[in-house]
Amino acid sequence: PAAPPHRAGWSPRSPCPASAGCVPVTQATPTPSRAVMSSPCDARALTTRCAVAMAAGDTGYRKERSVPLKSSSSALYNNLSVLPLRDKQLTYFAAVHGSTVSLASASADGLSVSHRQLQAKEGGLAVSASIVTQASWCVLPSRVLLVLTSQKGIQMYESDGSIMVYWHALDVLEPPPAQAVFARGIAAASGRFICVGTSSGLVLVFDIPSKGTNITLSEVLEEHRDSITDIASEVGENPDGDADLVTADDSGALCVWRSKEEFSLLTKISAFGWTCSSVKLWNGVIAAGYGNGQIRLYEAMSGALRATVSAHARWIYALDLAPLTGKLLSGAEDSYVQIWKLSRSPDTGDIEIEHCHSECVTDTQLCGARFCDPEGNAFAATGYDLSEIVRYGQV
C-alpha cells in the first residue's frame, strides 16, 4: 500500500493539486455568507476546499464464505439487514423476495447456516399477495424486534422471526387510489420507539414496551409529501445538539427530528431532484445516498451541506455506518460497494470523508449492504436475483 490518504488543502499561494481533473461546478443558489465561485480552483476564494480522496490507502478486505439464501433478493432499497449476536457467535441476515423474507442464521465461519422464511400478512378482505418492501432488525435496550413493512401493513416479530408480536394494518382506501400504497423505512429511536414510514409520507411512531405485545401507535409525523424511503436514528453521540432521527423520502427531502418527550422537527433539508434512497446519522452527521450515485454529508442540527461525493455511477440502494469507527459503506446498482471513513477535523470541527476500499460484485445490481459489526471489520451485500449474501472481512 502506498502513501496514506491525501487531502489537499489549498491557500492563495499553492494551487489545488487536483486542478487537472476538476470539472467546473455551477453554484445553484449562492449563499450570502460565502463567496460565489465559478470554479472550485479559484485561489482567491478561501471558503471552499476541494479535496480529492485517493484509494491509495486501501484498508484491505478479502472475500469470505457466502451465506446462501432460500430465495433470491428483490431490487428494493436497503434490502439487507444484519444482526450480529456476539455471545452466540452467530450472525442473522434478512433479505426480501416478493412477499417473503428470507432469514439466515450463520456461524462465524459461515459453514453452518439455518434458514427461516416469513410471509407478508394478507390484510382483511385482500385477495392479492402483498409485497414486502423492507425487513429490518430494531435494537432497543431491552429487546430486539424484527420489523417487516409491506403493501398491507407492518409486522413485528421476535428477533429470530419465531413469533409475530404485533400487526398494524395500513388504512384501506376506497376507492383504491391510483398511487401505490405501502409502508417502508424502519428505525428504532431513542431506546423506546420504532418509527416506520408510509407511501403517503407519514412516519408512524410506535411505543415499544420492554417486553410483551402491548405495542401502541403513539404519534404520526406529517412533514413529508412523498413516499418515505428510509429512516435513521443517531447511532453515535451527538456533540452539539439533540438531533435523534432523520427521515428521507422519494423526492430527496430530509427531515431532522428531536425525540425527547415528543417528536419535534428541527430542520428540513430540501430535495435537489433525486431520490434519497438511504440515510444514516452519526455524531451529528447525516450521510445520504441518492439516485444519481451521490453521497451527501450534512450537519444534522443546521441541515448545512458539507460534502458531495460522486460515489457511484448508478442509483445508490444502501448505506451503512459502523458507529465505533465512523466507517461508511455504500452499495449501488453499479455493482460496487465503496467503504469510506467519516471524521471531524479536531481543529475546525469540519466534517471529513475519505475513501478506503472498493469491492465489485460482478454482474450484480446491489440492493443491500451492511457492516457485520460495530467497528466495520466485516461487511455483507446482496443483489437483485442473487440467492446469496456475499461477505468480506478485514485482512
Add this chain to the structure above:
Amino acid sequence: GKTALLPQRTALLMGSFVFAVMNDIITTMFNKKFMEELFKPQELYSKKALRTVYDRLAHASIMRLNQASMDKLYDLMTMAFKYQVLLCPRSKDILLVTFNHLDAIKDFIRDSPNILNQVDETFRQLIDMYSCLSAGEFQLIRQTLLIFFQDMHIRVSIFLKDKVQNSNGRFVLPISDHSLLFKRVEFTNGGSYISPQREGSFDLYGDRVLKLGTNMYSVSRPVETHMSGASKNLASHTKENAAPNPLAKEELNFLARLMGGLEIKKPNGSEPGFRLNLFTTDEEEEYAALTRPEELSYKVINIQATQDQWQNEELARIMGEFEVTDQPSQSTSKGDDLLAMMDEL
C-alpha cells in the same frame, strides 16, 4: 439448424401472410376497449394471467402455434424484456424502451392509416400518463417489474452470442469507468454536476437515443433458447402454479374484461391456416414440449382458441355477465364458475 421461421425470413416466402398476421395482431392489441382496461391502475399481473393474455393475442390472427413454440416465444419475449428493464441506465428509460417498442410497431403498419391512428392514440395516452412521473416513481415501477422477472434465467442464443448473457443465464452488467481511483469529493455548500449524457426524446416522434427496446433481430439471428441447466439454480418456489386460490378470482375478473376486447380469428374453410413453428422440425417441437422442465412450465388458464369453445353459450353468457366493478366479493361465485369451466377446457 437455424431455419426458425421469423417474420423476416417468412416474408421471402409468404409476404401476404405476414402482412395479414401483423395487421391482425396489432389491430387487436391496440383496440380501444383493451387499451382502456390496460390503462386502469392495477396490481402487477401474475405470470399466469400475463401468459393467458399473451396466448390470446397470439391467436388474434390466422397464425397458430403449438404449446412448445408458444412457450419458446414467451420465454424469448420475457428474457428480452427483463434484459431491457434491468439494464436501463436511468429509471425513466423504461418509458423510452416502451417508446422504442411502439416505434417499431408503427413501422410494421406504416401503410395502414387506421391502425396507425390507434397506435398513436395509445402513444399519446402513455405520454400523458407517464411523462410527468419522477425518477423515484419510475424506479418503483422498475423495481415492481423486476420482481415479476425474478429468478428467470433462460438462456437465449442471441444474448449468449453477443455476450450479454453468461452461460448460467445471468446477464452481463457493463461496468462503468471505475478505473478512476479518485473518488471526487467536493466540500462546498451547493452546486451541481452537469450530466453530459444526451437524453432521449419522450415525444410522439423523436430520437430515443437508448438502444434498449429496438429490434434485436434487425440482422437475421437464430432464435434458440436453452432449458438445460436453467432449473438447477432455482432457489425459490413460485406459488403461482398451485391450485386455484383467491388471487385467481380477482384476476379472472380482470382477464374476462381484458379478453372481452380481444377478438380471436377463426380460420374458416376457404383460408388455409398458418402454423408458426419456432423449432427446426415438428418432431423437435414435440420433443421440446415433452421435455420442458416442470418448474418452467407455464400453467396457463388454457383458453383454446377453437371454434367449439367460443361457441359455448354457457361460457359466453358468463363472460358477458362480468361488469366493471371494484368489489371482488360480489363476483366470487361467478369467479368460481368460470374458474371451474376454465379448468375443464
